[in-house]
Amino acid sequence: MTQAKTSTKLSARLAHARTRKTITAFLLTAMISAVLGALALPTLIVLGVGMMPALVAFAVDDTPSYAVFQTVAPLNLAGVIPSIFSLWEHGHTIQAAHGEVGNAYSLMTMYGGAGIGWMLTFMMPQFARTLVDSIIKVQLQRLGLREKAISGDWDFEED
Amino acid sequence: MALETKQEQSTSQGPSDRLDERYVIAFGEPLAALRSPFAEAVAVTDEKGHGESLFALVCRRDMSFRLGTLKAIEAIEDANLLNVAAHGVVKRSESEGERYVIVLERPAGKRVVSGSDPTFRPFPEKTVLKTFLPALLKGLAALHERAVTHRALRPDNLFFDDADCQGIRLGECVTTPPGMFQPAVYEPIERATAVPAGRGVGTPACDYFALGVTLLALLTGRVPASHIEPEQMIRGRLEIGSFKTLTSGCQISSNAAELLQGLLCDVPEKRWGHEQVHLWLVGRRVAVPTGTRSTLAYQPFTFKSQGYLNRRALAEALAADGKEASRAIRDKRFLRWLERSLNDPAAAQAAASVLRGVKGFTGRKRMKDEELVGNLCLILDPEGPIRYRNIRATPDGMGPLLAEAMAEGPESAIEDVIYMLSSSLPVRAVDTKTEDDKKPASSMALFLRLRGYLRDPSRGFGPERCLYELNSGLPCQSPLVVKSCPMNAEGVLRALDAAPPKDAKGTDPVDPHIAAFIASGLSFTEERTIFNFSRSAGGLRKQRTAELGLLAALQQKTKVGPLCNLSRWLAARLQPVQESLRNRKSRRELGARVDALAAKGDLLGMLRLVGNESIFRQDNQGYREALIERNTIRATRHSLEEEGEHRWNLALEYGRQIGVGLAYLGLFASLSTLLISRMS
Numbered sequence: 120m121t122q123a124k125t126s127t128k129l130s131a132r133l134a135h136a137r138t139r140k141t142i143t144a145f146l147l148t149a150m151i152s153a154v155l156g157a158l159a160l161p162t163l164i165v166l167g168v169g170m171m172p173a174l175v176a177f178a179v180d181d182t183p184s185y186a187v188f189q190t191v192a193p194l195n196l197a198g199v200i201p202s203i204f205s206l207w208e209h210g211h212t213i214q215a216a217h218g219e220v221g222n223a224y225s226l227m228t229m230y231g232g233a234g235i236g237w238m239l240t241f242m243m244p245q246f247a248r249t250l251v252d253s254i255i256k257v258q259l260q261r262l263g264l265r266e267k268a269i270s271g272d273w274d275f276e277e278d
Numbered sequence: 279m280a281l282e283t284k285q286e287q288s289t290s291q292g293p294s295d296r297l298d299e300r301y302v303i304a305f306g307e308p309l310a311a312l313r314s315p316f317a318e319a320v321a322v323t324d325e326k327g328h329g330e331s332l333f334a335l336v337c338r339r340d341m342s343f344r345l346g347t348l349k350a351i352e353a354i355e356d357a358n359l360l361n362v363a364a365h366g367v368v369k370r371s372e373s374e375g376e377r378y379v380i381v382l383e384r385p386a387g388k389r390v391v392s393g394s395d396p397t398f399r400p401f402p403e404k405t406v407l408k409t410f411l412p413a414l415l416k417g418l419a420a421l422h423e424r425a426v427t428h429r430a431l432r433p434d435n436l437f438f439d440d441a442d443c444q445g446i447r448l449g450e451c452v453t454t455p456p457g458m459f460q461p462a463v464y465e466p467i468e469r470a471t472a473v474p475a476g477r478g479v480g481t482p483a484c485d486y487f488a489l490g491v492t493l494l495a496l497l498t499g500r501v502p503a504s505h506i507e508p509e510q511m512i513r514g515r516l517e518i519g520s521f522k523t524l525t526s527g528c529q530i531s532s533n534a535a536e537l538l539q540g541l542l543c544d545v546p547e548k549r550w551g552h553e554q555v556h557l558w559l560v561g562r563r564v565a566v567p568t569g570t571r572s573t574l575a576y577q578p579f580t581f582k583s584q585g586y587l588n589r590r591a592l593a594e595a596l597a598a599d600g601k602e603a604s605r606a607i608r609d610k611r612f613l614r615w616l617e618r619s620l621n622d623p624a625a626a627q628a629a630a631s632v633l634r635g636v637k638g639f640t641g642r643k644r645m646k647d648e649e650l651v652g653n654l655c656l657i658l659d660p661e662g663p664i665r666y667r668n669i670r671a672t673p674d675g676m677g678p679l680l681a682e683a684m685a686e687g688p689e690s691a692i693e694d695v696i697y698m699l700s701s702s703l704p705v706r707a708v709d710t711k712t713e714d715d716k717k718p719a720s721s722m723a724l725f726l727r728l729r730g731y732l733r734d735p736s737r738g739f740g741p742e743r744c745l746y747e748l749n750s751g752l753p754c755q756s757p758l759v760v761k762s763c764p765m766n767a768e769g770v771l772r773a774l775d776a777a778p779p780k781d782a783k784g785t786d787p788v789d790p791h792i793a794a795f796i797a798s799g800l801s802f803t804e805e806r807t808i809f810n811f812s813r814s815a816g817g818l819r820k821q822r823t824a825e826l827g828l829l830a831a832l833q834q835k836t837k838v839g840p841l842c843n844l845s846r847w848l849a850a851r852l853q854p855v856q857e858s859l860r861n862r863k864s865r866r867e868l869g870a871r872v873d874a875l876a877a878k879g880d881l882l883g884m885l886r887l888v889g890n891e892s893i894f895r896q897d898n899q900g901y902r903e904a905l906i907e908r909n910t911i912r913a914t915r916h917s918l919e920e921e922g923e924h925r926w927n928l929a930l931e932y933g934r935q936i937g938v939g940l941a942y943l944g945l946f947a948s949l950s951t952l953l954i955s956r957m958s
Contacts, residue, residue: 182934184934186937186938189941189942190934190938191941193941193945194941194944196945197944197947197948197949200948200949201948201952204952204956232944232948236937236941239937239940240937243933243934243936243937244929244933244934246933246936247929247930247932248925248926248929248930250929251925251928251929251932255918255925258918259915262911262914262915262918263915265911266908266911266915269904269907269908269911270908271862272861272862273860273862273904274861274865275860275905275908
C-alpha cells in the first residue's frame, strides 16, 4: 500500500518535472525565435521549416531523457546547416530563404537527416537487444558447460 | 569385484593334516577304549618315530580345554603319566575343518576300571597301596612340581601300563575342564556342591582328596557312597565329614583307614599331601588330621522349619531357596545367631554390612535377593562355591561354566553366569578364600576387569570378552572362523583369509567373538592402541577404516604374511570409505589403488592409503569450493534467464543512448565537413 503510494507520488513528481521542462524548452525556443526573427528572419525561416521534424520529435518524445528528440534533432540540424550556410553565402534575404526551403534537394537533406535520426531511434534498441541477447546466450552456454564439468567431477548430495 | 571368483590360496601356510610334520592323525581310525569324555581318541602314526605307541585325542571346538596345563606338562616325561608327544591344530577334512589334537603316549594296558561299571572287582590292598599308590603319587608330584593340578583322578581314568596289569598310569587331564567329569564324591566338600563345569582348577589338595577316594574305590570295588542319594551323601559329608561318610560300611584295614583319613580330611590345609603320603608309605608315623573346618553352632538356626547347626549346611539350604532365604537373613535373629550361637562376630559384622547395603564391592545401591543370599552364603561358607540361583561355581571354575553355558545354553543359564560375573560375588569369593590365597590379588583384578568388560558395549568387550579371558584354551567361537579352530590371533587371520564369505560387503570380519578373542590375547598397551576403534565415534567410513586398522595391526604383529582373500574382503568392505570421497576421479583412483594393494594382501598398505586424512580433507575442501561455484553458476544462469523484461528495458535504454551518441557524432561530422570544405 505504502509502496504503491510512493510510486504514484514519484510518477506525479516526474510528470510535473517533465511539464516544467517542456514549458521551459518552449519558452526558450520562443525567445530564440523572437531574437532570430528580429535579427535574422531568413535564417529563422530556414530553421523553422527545416527543423520541423525535430519539433515533432520533441512533441511526441515520451522518454525521460528526451532520447528521441536528442537523436532526431542533431541529425536534423546536420541536414539544415548546409542550407543555412548556403543562405548566408547567397545573401541573407527572404527570397533566398524561400529559395532554400523551396529547393527539393535542400528539403531532402534536412528531412533526410531527421529521417536517419528517426531510424536510429527505432533501430538502435532492437540492435542493442540482439547484441545483449547474443552476449547472454554465449554467457549461458559457457556457464552451462562449466556446471556440467563440475557436476561431472563431483557427486553432489542432492544429485 | 566378485570376491568369490577371485579367491585364491594365500601365500601363508595354514594347518595341514600332519602335526609337527611327522604325526599323521588317522581320523578314520577311532580308538573307543582310549576316548575321553570330551575328546574322541584316534590312531596316530609317527613318520619320524622309532615305533613308539601313540594315540591322539581330538578336542571339541566349542568347549574349553586346559591349554595352559597342556603347555606346562608337554615337557614332562614321567612313567606314571600319559606323556604328551605333540599338540596343535590339524586339518581333519575339507568339510569338517580343523581340530585341536593332542598326541599322547599310548598305554600298553587297558583302563583299570571301565567307566560304565558302577561296581568292579576290588583290588588287593597290597596292590593298591604298594603298586598303584606310589605310581599315582609320583605322577601327581610331577604335575604339582609344574604348578598344575590333575583334577580328573578317578579309577576310570587310570590305565594299566602293561598287559599283566601290574603298573599303572594316570590318564589325561587336559581335554576337559578341571573336575568336570569327576563324580561329586571325588571332589573335596568345598567343591563337591559346585556344578560340574564350575569346579575349578583347584589346588594339589583337591588331587590328594581324589586320590583318597580313588584308593577307597579300588579297595572296595565300588564308587564310594554310591549306595546313597547324592544329596544325602553331601549332607553326610557336611555334617559328619567326608571320611566317615565315604567309608561308612566299607571293609578296610586300619592301615588303609589311616591313609584315607589323612587324604579325605575336609580341611585342605590339614589334608595329607605328597610328603605325608610318602612318609606313610615308607612306614613313618604321620599325624592323622581330624575334624572339619565348619564349627557347629550352640543353637540351631531354623530355616524352613528345619534347624541347622552347621554353617556350610545352612549356606547350602539358603542358596536352594533364594526368596525364602532373603527373608530369613533379613531377620535380626540371623545376625544374632551368627554372633552368639555360631560365635563368629566377624561373620556377623560382614553379614550386617552386606545387609545394610554397603556398596563396598558392587557400587550399586540395591542388589538382587539372589546376590544378597549369595553374599551371605560366602560369609557362612567362605571355602564353598559361589551360590547364585541354581549355579554353584568356584571362582576358578567360572570360565568353563561360562563356556558350557554359551555352548549349550539355555539363554537363562548364560544370563545367570553373566549376572554372577557382574555381581560382587566372584570378588568376595576370591577375597574370602583361604585356599586360593596364592594369587588373590590377580584373581580379584581379573574379576574386577571382567565387570568392566561386561559394562562396556563396545566391540571386544561384553560376555564374549569374559569368555576368552577366562578360557585360554577355547578356540575362537565366531561362526566365521570356528571351523578352522583358531587358537590365537594368527589363527583367526588365517581362518578369515581361508574362507571369505560370499557377501563380503555385508559381513563384518570383526564380529563380537573375533574382537573379544583378539583383545583377550593382547597386552593392555596393545589393546589400547589397536582397539581404540571400538570406542571411536564416527560414520561408516571411520568404522570400516578402524576394522581394517585392527586387522592390519594384527597382520603386522603376528607377521602372518600376505592375506590376499582377507584383503579383498576388506577392500569390498571399504566401499563406503571410497564413496565418502565426493570427487569422482579421486574415488576411482583410490578404488584402483586399494584393489592393487588388496591383490598383494597388504592390509597395512591399504590402511595407510584409506587412513590418510589429508585425502579426505582435500576432497572436502574441493567439494565445498565446487559447491559454491556451482551454486553461483546456477544463480547467475537463473538471473540471466529470468530477467528478459529488464533486459529489454536495458537494451532500449542502451539503444537510445547509442542513437543519441550517433546523432551527435553525425552532427559533428557534418559540421566538420562543412567547415573544412568552406575553409579550403
